[in-house]
């Protein structure tokens with residue numbers, strides 16, 4: 001059962017049609033929103049205060065990108081929807097984030113593998129979008145590219161450290177790769193196919209240093225861009241949206 | 253002059269004692285205890301607030317809250333570094349915290365039960381911390397005083413964002429205002445407890461004042477805090493949960509009721525609402541991270557061996 005739903009969302013480029021542009025903006029906003037929410041779960045729970053701080057920074061960066069993209073999507077749409085309307089009042093069927101980012105954090109090795117896969121993807125995405133004819137999007141992408149460079153250094157650094165470290169850490173990080181590899185192809189659907197080769201080069205380089213193997217199982221799960229999620233997203237949104245849903249229409 | 257006299261002369265002249273200076277053993281031990289306790293408070297204090305990161309009502313509030321919790325982690329780091337200048341390691345201090353041999357501020361043994369608590373913690377808890385810490389920027393021990401200068405700047409941002417959050421609630425709907433009132437009802441007395449026992453019952457005050465580690469007594473700091481905060485509560489339109497609270501024209505201060513000292517000591521001794529959970533959370537994060545720290549060290553050792561080869 002692979003590829004149950006094929007995404008129709010345009011990606012990577014800036015389509016002429018406003019509807020498509022909003023779809024694209026929301027997909028990227030949702031990626032960053034959901035990942036920020038996951039990272040927000042980790043603060044005060046990691047192995048060292050320095051890691052808490054670094055993951056807090058990463059959460060803030062992704063949250064900042066999500067807010068900028070939601071705001072831009074809202075103004076492109078022109079119906080007065082704010083960043084909070086778009087984040088808090090869309091359901092799990094409306095969210096079009098990648099399945100990868102909604103996966104639970106798991107242990108630290110799992111978390112770092114997830115970040116590595118996503119950071120390497122965002123490097124290519126932001127490089128591309130920083131040249132977008134949509135100048136607002138181009139500006140968001142250029143700033144995000146600087147952040148992604150730092151994120152990738154952090155996640156690849158940890159994946160290598162854990163892969164090379166001890167027998168236990170090596171097992172844990174390989175387990176993370178085995179569990180998450182199935183969510184990687186989705187990043188390259190449609191127009192995003194052009195990011196695949198640079199991404200693969202970057203991941204392979206990290207895997208050589210980390211002594212990790214790409215799983216032989218070809219199974220890939222997709223559907224996020226079409227709102228066909230794993231069961232984890234509903235709980236993440238339930239928690240995130242609870243205040244707004246319980247007390248609608250108020251200022252906070 | 254004996255080393256003791258020389259030390260006291262530096263302190264009396266309002267100069268700073270630096271790590272390489274001679275200092276009485278009691279001074280060193282008092283500072284280690286106090287700075288470590290302060291560092292632990294910053295770190296344990298991350299928990300009640302990180303409890304609301306995933307549920308913040310808006311993305312703007314979520315960003316502020318993450319930044320605040322992260323600042324507290326940073327404060328923990330500066331303070332552990334300040335304590336390390338006195339010859340004690342961070343791991344050693346953390347170990348003592350995990351074993352229950354080191355304390356942290358009792359305020360963090362209360363649960364955060366509503367979004368309004370994020371405002372009240374900033375306003376009252378960071379507010380009480382600032383009252384205490386402004387005094388500590390003039391502490392005789394240089395590294396501690398300098399850490400406090402930096403920390404105080406961030407704490408005043410924390411205090412403001414908390415107060416501003418509450419203004420929003422108090423100008424909002426009846427349900428928001430009720431949420432704010434319930435929050436001050438729960439946090440007011442624990443916040444007053446943050447200044448510690450009455451001066452007469454405080455074992456360390458006199459010596460600490462002589463060493464200029466402490467400059468103002470617990471009761472005086474508490475009075476300062478009450479005077480400042482009651483006006484802020486009035487502005488919010490919130491009721492302070494103390495029937496004995498009234499302005500005393502003669503003293504030029506607010507009179508206020510006495511703290512429930514039984515509760516104070518019960519929480520200090522480990523039997524507050526959240527003591528066990530707070531320490532267990534910290535120990536779990538530390539224990540779960542053991543393999544990560546081991547892996548980082550193993551990798552660093554291998555790297556070194558490879559570059560030597």
Ligand SMILES: [Fe+2]
Pocket residue numbers: 294323324327403407
């Ligand atoms: Fe702090």
Ligand SMILES: [Fe+2]
Pocket residue numbers: 324378406407410
């Ligand atoms: Fe603070």
